[in-house]
Amino acid sequence: MSISVSSTPFRRSLRSKLQALRDVPVGSWFLGAALAVLLEWYIGPALAYALGLGQIPAIFGLSLILKKPWLIPSVLLYLVLIYGLPLAVMARLSAGLIRRLEARLSTGVYVGLHLVLLFFLLWAWSSADDYRLLVIRLLAINILATMSLNIVNGWMGEFSVSVAGFMAVGAYVSSVLMVWGFVNDDVFGPPVFPPQLAPMAFPIVLVIAGAVTAFSALAVAIPSFRTRGDYLAIITLAYVFIVRSFFENMEFIGGPRGFMNQPEVAGFPMVFFWTVFGIWVMRNYVTSILGKATNAVRDNESAAEMMTINTRAVKITAFLTHAFWAGVAGGLYAHVIGYINPATFDIRRSAEILGMLYLGGLNSITGSLLGPVLFMFLSEVLRPFQLLKWLVIPVILIYAMIRRPRGLMGFQELRIPFLERRRIAREEEKLHGAAGD
Amino acid sequence: MSQIAQQVFNALQLGSFYALIALGYSMVYSILMLFNFAHGDVFMVATYIGYFVAVGLLGLVAASMLPLPSWALFVLTLVLTMFLASFVGILVELVAYRPLRDAPRASAAITGLMVGIFMETGVLALLGASRKDFPALIPPQTFQLGPIYVTNLKILTLGMTLLLLVLLYLLIHHTKLGMAMRAMSFDYAVVPLLGIPMNTVISFTFALGSALAGAAGILYGMSYPVLDPYMGVIIGWKAFVAAILGGRGSIFGAVVGGFMLGAIEILVAATMPSTMRDLIAYSIVLLILTFRPYGLFGEEYSARLRL
Numbered sequence: 001m002s003i004s005v006s007s008t009p010f011r012r013s014l015r016s017k018l019q020a021l022r023d024v025p026v027g028s029w030f031l032g033a034a035l036a037v038l039l040e041w042y043i044g045p046a047l048a049y050a051l052g053l054g055q056i057p058a059i060f061g062l063s064l065i066l067k068k069p070w071l072i073p074s075v076l077l078y079l080v081l082i083y084g085l086p087l088a089v090m091a092r093l094s095a096g097l098i099r100r101l102e103a104r105l106s107t108g109v110y111v112g113l114h115l116v117l118l119f120f121l122l123w124a125w126s127s128a129d130d131y132r133l134l135v136i137r138l139l140a141i142n143i144l145a146t147m148s149l150n151i152v153n154g155w156m157g158e159f160s161v162s163v164a165g166f167m168a169v170g171a172y173v174s175s176v177l178m179v180w181g182f183v184n185d186d187v188f189g190p191p192v193f194p195p196q197l198a199p200m201a202f203p204i205v206l207v208i209a210g211a212v213t214a215f216s217a218l219a220v221a222i223p224s225f226r227t228r229g230d231y232l233a234i235i236t237l238a239y240v241f242i243v244r245s246f247f248e249n250m251e252f253i254g255g256p257r258g259f260m261n262q263p264e265v266a267g268f269p270m271v272f273f274w275t276v277f278g279i280w281v282m283r284n285y286v287t288s289i290l291g292k293a294t295n296a297v298r299d300n301e302s303a304a305e306m307m308t309i310n311t312r313a314v315k316i317t318a319f320l321t322h323a324f325w326a327g328v329a330g331g332l333y334a335h336v337i338g339y340i341n342p343a344t345f346d347i348r349r350s351a352e353i354l355g356m357l358y359l360g361g362l363n364s365i366t367g368s369l370l371g372p373v374l375f376m377f378l379s380e381v382l383r384p385f386q387l388l389k390w391l392v393i394p395v396i397l398i399y400a401m402i403r404r405p406r407g408l409m410g411f412q413e414l415r416i417p418f419l420e421r422r423r424i425a426r427e428e429e430k431l432h433g434a435a436g437d
Numbered sequence: 438m439s440q441i442a443q444q445v446f447n448a449l450q451l452g453s454f455y456a457l458i459a460l461g462y463s464m465v466y467s468i469l470m471l472f473n474f475a476h477g478d479v480f481m482v483a484t485y486i487g488y489f490v491a492v493g494l495l496g497l498v499a500a501s502m503l504p505l506p507s508w509a510l511f512v513l514t515l516v517l518t519m520f521l522a523s524f525v526g527i528l529v530e531l532v533a534y535r536p537l538r539d540a541p542r543a544s545a546a547i548t549g550l551m552v553g554i555f556m557e558t559g560v561l562a563l564l565g566a567s568r569k570d571f572p573a574l575i576p577p578q579t580f581q582l583g584p585i586y587v588t589n590l591k592i593l594t595l596g597m598t599l600l601l602l603v604l605l606y607l608l609i610h611h612t613k614l615g616m617a618m619r620a621m622s623f624d625y626a627v628v629p630l631l632g633i634p635m636n637t638v639i640s641f642t643f644a645l646g647s648a649l650a651g652a653a654g655i656l657y658g659m660s661y662p663v664l665d666p667y668m669g670v671i672i673g674w675k676a677f678v679a680a681i682l683g684g685r686g687s688i689f690g691a692v693v694g695g696f697m698l699g700a701i702e703i704l705v706a707a708t709m710p711s712t713m714r715d716l717i718a719y720s721i722v723l724l725i726l727t728f729r730p731y732g733l734f735g736e737e738y739s740a741r742l743r744l
Contacts, residue, residue: 037734062492089686092579143571153543159543159546194515196464219723222727223723223726223727226727227726227731230466230472230681230685231685231731231732232666234677234678234681234722235723235725235727237674237677237678238678238719238720238722238723239723239728241674241719242715242719242720242723243713243718244715245712245713245715245716245719246716249710249712249713250713251718256585326702347674348554348670348672351550351551351554354546354547354550355547355551356552358543358544358547362541363542386664387558387561387562388558389563390554390555390557390558391559392700393551393553393554393557394551394552394554394555395551395555396560397547397548397612398548398551398552400530400535401537401540401544401547401551402537402548404540405537405540405541405544406540406544407544423473
């Protein structure tokens with residue numbers, strides 16, 4: 001008789017603990033995180049100084065550990081005191097209360113409240129440090145780009161690598177419009193509109209940039225009617241090279257030297273809003289009947305066509321949605337960094353975003369969030385190693401792909417218990433309603 | 438007239454590099470149905486190997502421990518580099534593709550890309566950012582053929598490429614391993630049932646492609662003697678485009694695609710500002726693929742390809 005490892009008492013107790021954690025509502029975790037952020041805001045700097053860390057550890061102190069290993073105890077203590085303890089205590093204490101509160105909320109209010117809470121949490125957390133603010137905005141942009149890429153690569157099953165090209169078009173179009181409209185620039189002369197209007201106009205400019213990107217994506221979308229797979233991959237690859245070469249030859253916007261002077265309009269609220277809005281739109285897209293049609297085209301194009309799916313419309317919608325949101329991501333990127341050049345958007349950036357996508361998992365909204373978070377986390381933690389970072393990240397990604405070839409969350413979603421219960425309730429109601437008729 | 442003939446030679450030279458590298462993409466594709474995205478960086482590593490072999494051999498000659506004429510030195514360098522480079526390809530397959538053979542192909546593409554980035558960074562970290570100058574193995578000479586001037590390097594590149602292509606043809610059509618490769622590209626599923634060692638054949642295919650990339654590396658290094666760790670990105674992706682242009686998995690197509698891309702690039706460079714080269718070249722590729730979506734020699738439905 002053998003005892004399998006998974007049923008040892010320790011494992012079982014761990015699993016029951018984890019199960020208990022799963023039952024803690026998301027709102028309680030957010031409250032705990034809010035407490036942690038407040039603590040860091042008020043006593044973080046003092047504590048960090050007392051522990052000999054100098055300043056508050058930017059990304060959970062991991063890069064600090066790698067750089068100065070003797071600080072490990074201090075960093076751990078800081079993490080436990082500022083993050084771990086408040087999070088655990090608050091989540092535990094508020095779980096019952098939050099659960100009772102939740103039950104009274106409608107699904108829409110529930111989601112809205114959580115988003116507002118998440119917004120203030122992230123904003124407060126990242127405002128403590130300029131570096132954090134930059135990283136969190138870049139993360140949001142990467143999430144937007146990854147999610148948009150997931151529509152074509154995941155839901156439609158193509159292998160598109162043109163995301164860097166789309167970002168480049170969006171970045172250049174939005175930068176040129178903003179600088180022409182609102183900045184006193186050497187190239188475009190005095191601003192056309194009063195510069196105070198810049199933040200108001202930025203969303204409009206982003207939409208224009210996204211639309212122009214989507215229009216340029218027709219170069220990829222139209223060939224996709226006749227070809228699939230590897231040949232389409234090469235067309236998207238050619239698109240990246242063409243875009244890069246095109247902007248390198250546009251001398252009046254800097255050519256290979258790049259283009260700068262973008263007004264500072266992409267603060268955290270702006271980036272957060274666009275990311276959430278983009279994810280929401282794309283979520284509606286992929287869960288709609290059109291999303292199902294996209295999946296059908298992926299699984300069997302001929303069969304989809306026979307089921308009266310207009311495959312051309314599906315393909316063009318998928319590519320244009322991808323391009324639009326990648327263009328918006330590029331526009332945000334240009335205004336977060338404040339400088340772009342054609343080399344920023346070379347094939348390497350596509351490879352990065354592909355890495356995030358396949359790490360997170362295809363055909364999954366959760367995956368599109370998880371992949372960039374993990375990738376960016378790794379990349380920021382390993383930043384002190386500079387060059388060696390690009391030796392470690394590929395190894396980790398290769399290992400991850402070998403262990404989980406479909407990515408961490410490929411073809412599955414994270415189920416939030418509350419929303420899940422609501423969904424089941426709704427469907428049961430529908431069933432009963434149908435039976436009543 | 439002489440201008441045109443001159444440019445034809447340039448195009449043939451550039452096309453030779455593309456063709457040799459594109460073969461690596463196509464052969465792997467015809468067997469495994471996946472593109473080895475690390476192949477450009479295999480070419481880069483192979484070129485560096487060639488550099489060290491050449492420097493080492495030249496050092497031996499200078500110390501008069503190896504009394505060889507320059508042509509023998511060149512051949513020795515070429516053979517040694519091709520031999521060593523083939524191990525790079527075998528290693529890439531072992532690390533990036535073998536564990537993922539049953540996984541979705543896109544996952545294998547990601548591991549390939551990552552292995553490529555790893556190799557670029559590895560070379561950069563090991564050798565530093567300073568560029569290496571490839572030593573001149575053969576003293577440069579210029580011949581005059583009627584009105585045109587041709588360097589011996591161009592003739593050597595073209596001749597070597599043709600020789601390698603002939604050898605490759607003989608290998609694929611007149612040896613047992615070549616027969617196994619053709620069998621695998623014909624029907625991947627049945628071949629292991631016939632007792633053909635699948636992994637050996639796949640490794641051999643990778644080795645063959647990398648050896649050709651090694652030869653391309655030596656010839657490239659002699660013609661453009663500045664090496665840097667990112668050279669594989671530019672040349673490799675272009676060779677990839679050439680392989681697709683010819684039709685995926687078709688050896689003949691890869692060669693034609695390589696020479697065609699070389700011709701397009703030289704034509705653009707000769708008639709327009711050189712910064713427009715990539716723009717026009719890739720636009721032409723895009724147009725060709727829009728009207729012939731399966732490449733020049735590819736077939737629409739039979740993804741299994743002819744070696």
